[in-house]
Amino acid sequence: MSNYISSKIHIDGYVEVESCSGVTKNISLEDYISIVQRILGDSDTQGTQVSKVLPDNIHSITEDSSTVIVCIYKKETCRDITHTTWGTHTIAAPNVLLRIVLNKVVGEINAFSIGEINWYTSDLPRSSLPNVFPPGSIESERIWCLPMPNMFNSCKMCLGGNSIPPIIYGDWTVLNSLIEDTLWGSTFNNDLSIRGLKDNVGISNWLTILRTEHSEGRSFPYHLLR
Numbered sequence: 001m002s003n004y005i006s007s008k009i010h011i012d013g014y015v016e017v018e019s020c021s022g023v024t025k026n027i028s029l030e031d032y033i034s035i036v037q038r039i040l041g042d043s044d045t046q047g048t049q050v051s052k053v054l055p056d057n058i059h060s061i062t063e064d065s066s067t068v069i070v071c072i073y074k075k076e077t078c079r080d081i082t083h084t085t086w087g088t089h090t091i092a093a094p095n096v097l098l099r100i101v102l103n104k105v106v107g108e109i110n111a112f113s114i115g116e117i118n119w120y121t122s123d124l125p126r127s128s129l130p131n132v133f134p135p136g137s138i139e140s141e142r143i144w145c146l147p148m149p150n151m152f153n154s155c156k157m158c159l160g161g162n163s164i165p166p167i168i169y170g171d172w173t174v175l176n177s178l179i180e181d182t183l184w185g186s187t188f189n190n191d192l193s194i195r196g197l198k199d200n201v202g203i204s205n206w207l208t209i210l211r212t213e214h215s216e217g218r219s220f221p222y223h224l225l226r
Contacts, residue, residue: 052110055175059097060131065104068112070172071133072098073126074179078214083149083188083207091210094121094220096146096179099133102168110170117164117178118155119146121196123222137196144225145195149188149203157182158192196225 015031018024027035054061059073076093101115118135122143129143137145137155145155152158162182168174194206201209213221 051170053171053173055173059126059129059133062132067104067115068102069132070098070100070102070175071131072096072100072175072179073129074098077219079184081184081188081207082186083203085190086188086204086207089207089211090214091207092213092218092220093184093210094147094222095123096120096183097122097129097133097143098175098178099135100175100178105167112168113166114164114168117157119151119157119183120144120155121146121220121222121225123220139196139226146183147194147196147206147225148183149190149194149207150186150192151195152192153195155195160186160189162186198224198226 014026014028016024016026055070055072057072057074059071060069061071062069074096076095078090079093080088080090082088097120099116099118099120101117102112103115105111105113116135118133120133120137120143122129124142130141134143137143145151145153146157150158150160159182164178164182165174188203190203193200194203197206209221209224213219
C-alpha cells in the first residue's frame with residue numbers, strides 16, 4: 001500500500017492535507033511545517049548509527065524531544081582543595097550530585113549544547129534518591145546545595161576562569177571534568193558564602209571543620225547541614 005500525503009497550501013494560511021486513502025483535513029501552516037520537519041528529521045537519521053560515550057558515575061539519563069537531563073552521583077571521601085587565602089589542604093568531602101541539562105542542537109545529529117548545571121549533595125544512598133534530581137535543593141528530602149565555596153543560592157557554581165565547551169557530541173566523558181577540574185580543581189575564594197549550613201560559620205571556619213574531620217578519620221559532617 002502506498003504511504004504518502006499530498007497537500008495544498010492556501011493563501012489564507014492553512015494547508016489542505018490528503019492522505020493516501022483519500023481523507024482530507026485542513027491544518028494550520030505551523031502544524032504542517034512541524035510534520036515536514038519531523039519527516040525530514042526521520043529521513044536524516046535513518047540508517048545512521050548514533051552512539052555516545054558516557055561519563056563516569058551516571059545516576060540517570062532522561063530524554064525528551066528537545067533536552068537530555070544527565071544526573072551524576074559521585075561518592076566522595078576526601079579531596080585536596082585550594083583556597084586563595086587558606087592554602088591547600090585535604091578535607092572530608094561530600095557526595096557530589098550533578099544535574100546537567102543538555103539541549104539538542106536543531107539540525108545536527110548527536111550534538112548538544114550544555115545548559116543549566118546544578119550542584120548538590122546528599123547523605124542518602126543512591127537507591128533512595130529520585131531518578132531525576134530536582135532543579136533546586138530540597139532540604140526536606142536531604143538534598144542540599146553543595147556546601148562548598150563558589151556556589152550560588154540557585155545551586156549553580158561561579159565558574160570564574162573555568163570554561164565549559166559550548167557543544168558536545170558523541171563523547172560525553174567531557175562531563176567528567178565538571179567534578180574533577182571545574183569543582184575540585186578550582187581555586188576557591190570568599191566571594192560567596194557556604195550554602196545549606198545550619199549556622200553561618202564562615203568559609204575559613206567551615207574549611208577548617210572539614211580538614212579536622214578528615215585528619216581525625218571522620219567523614220563529611222552532614223549533620224551540620226539544614
